[in-house]
Each structure stands twice: as structure tokens, then as C-alpha cells.
Amino acid sequence: MAAPWRIIFMGTPQIASATLAQLLTGPDTVVGVVTQPDSSAGRGQKSFASPVRKLAETHAIPVLAAKKIRTPEFLQSLRAWQPDIIVVVAYGRILPKAVLELAPQGCVNVHYSLLPKYRGAAPAAWTIINGEAEAGVSTMKLVEKMDAGAIYLQEAISLSGEETTGSLQAQLTPVGARLLLETLRRLKAGTLSATEQDENLATLAPILKKEHGLIDWQRPATEIERRIRGFDPWPGSFTHFAGKMLKIHRATIVGTERRGSPGEIIRADAAGFWLATSSGVLSLEEVQQENKKRLAGVEFIKGARIKPGDRLE
């Protein structure tokens, strides 16, 4: 049995802290954690520590939350921890070459797609939006080109077609944690060979922006429904009614024929809140007007003065 490795863990959100929690149960030693600095957020602009920071502090692991990472001081701090390997999970920053080469074993990354497909910041979301039949997790060696490093291990799961990005990530998190521990174990044992990615099969999963959430009713119902799931929980999907923003949290397809014109309400009563698209009819199951609570579509109708023929846009 080889000696435990000294690991630096870099990550920020909940998905990273859940993975770190698993890593802490493994045979190796997390000697330091790097995360994004606390940020002000929420009503009142209260300051929030990242989930990774909170977890590290409860385990008394040293935390580095540098704002600037391309500095000699940052590199020096990392070196002082004398890592064998650096583990990166949703850290939120592009790492400079000097960091990639800092540890003898380099950097290993957990990426939530079946590489080489869906390289980039939002792999789970685009997997759903594009209607893929399966999703997955890959561990790979970090290189300078984004998510292009050689793959260590990979595991696929099949999709039901009802996942949201949030639920899919929740499903993939434990898979990723397990793959990570397995990757480390076999790397240390010297029984793991990395496989180069086929560049010809590479696709991109670009970072999501707020504007992605504006629903284009000109798209087919199937596509809109997938986007609503893919943008949940962020940035969310929204449209407008009576000059106010209306978030659409959940929708289902209730017809494939063309009815009405895209964006037109074709039913608004106790039986349903149905909307026309360019192809197919969507039932809005859960909505939320700005400043209001989430409501079932039919509940929203009771209070909103809304009727067939009105439009969302």
C-alpha cells in the first residue's frame, strides 16, 4: 500500500463540497482547500462563504480564498502545502499553467459530461437541453485547453427525460465522487492509463447567461420543455404577461399539433393553462409571477385576469 497522497482540493459550490466530503473519507490527506472568496449575495447583500469553505473549516483544513490566482504569492502558498496532486471540481476559474504543473501528479478534474462531448461550464444543462439519452461523468487530467485533457475514468447514466439540471447534478455528484476516489486509487497504484480525447467528437457546453432563460415561443414545444428543465435551477425560464415577468418552473407537452399562434393562451381554466408554440402545445404546470410565490398553473389562473387569446411573450 502506497503512502497517502497530499491533496489540494479546489472547488466552490455545493457539488464541489459534496465531493470534498467523500474525498475526506478516502485514504489520502487533504492538506489545503482553495475556493472562491466570500461574496455578498441575497437580500441585504449579506456575505456568504462558499460551501467548500464551510466544509473545510468544520474539518479544520486550511483554506485559501484568493481573489487573484495569477500571482507569485498564490503559487507560493500552494507549493507550501507540498501537494502530490491537485483535485479540481467546479472551482470557477481557469487555472494558469503554473498551477497545472505545480504538483508532481498534476491536476485531476471531475467533469459532468461524457467527454469529449459537452466541454465547458454547463455540461449537465446542455445535455438535457439537447435531449440526450444519457449523461455522465468523466475524470481527466487538466491541460491548458479547456476540458481537453486525457480521460482517466468515465461513467454514463441513462436519462428518463424528466431531469432538471439540478436533479441531474444531484444524481451525478455521487457518481463523480466515486470515480474520483477510484481515479486517485489507481493513479497511486500505477494501474491507470489515460485516454486521449478524440477532438473530432468534441462539442461545447457554453456557460449559461441570464438571457438564455427568456422563452422563445417560436420554438417547438419539445424544445421549450427541454430548455425549461435545462435552465432549472439557473437561470430559470421566463416570459412576460401583462407587463410582468412570469417564470415558468415546469411545463409538460399536451399536444403535438399546431394550435393558435406561438405564445397564445389556448386554454386557461380549472382544467389547464395551455400555451401555443410553433409546433405543439405546452401545459404550464408551475409558474411564478415576479414578486409572487410559485404556484401551480391552474392556481395562477384563478387570481390572474387571464383568458384564452391573451399572449405571453
Place this chain on the structure above:
RNA sequence: CGCGGGGUGGAGCAGUCUGGCAGCUCGCAAGGCUCAUAACCUUGAGGUCCCGGGUUCAAAUCCCGGCCCCGCAA
């Protein structure tokens, strides 16, 4: 002190600006109608208008304080 919206029978809302009978869409109960219904008709029950104070002949509505919920932004 980041910006803003809200709290009204069981649900969702209007009414508040401009003080003057507690209202709408549902739900619930009873009855009726129909071959039939998530349909329709009739009737009914159900209220601390978030809490506390103030102004007023009169407060859901105006003023002051408090609690709670939510949207934006990040």
C-alpha cells in the same frame, strides 16, 4: 444600510392612491337540472383584512413601530 413587491373566508386575487355595506375566480356544503361532465342553475357556511399603537364620526384603506413571505441584483 444594494433595489423593489406583498400579507384580505380553505386556495389564488381585486379593493388601498381618493377612508364610508367585505368583493372576484375557485374550492367546500345542500338542493336542482342533464344520457352525461373538471358542465350548468339555485341556495348556504366560512373573515382577528399579519400584529401593536396613532389619527378620525368612521380605517383593509391614512401615519408610526414590529413580524413574516417573495422578486431583482450579486
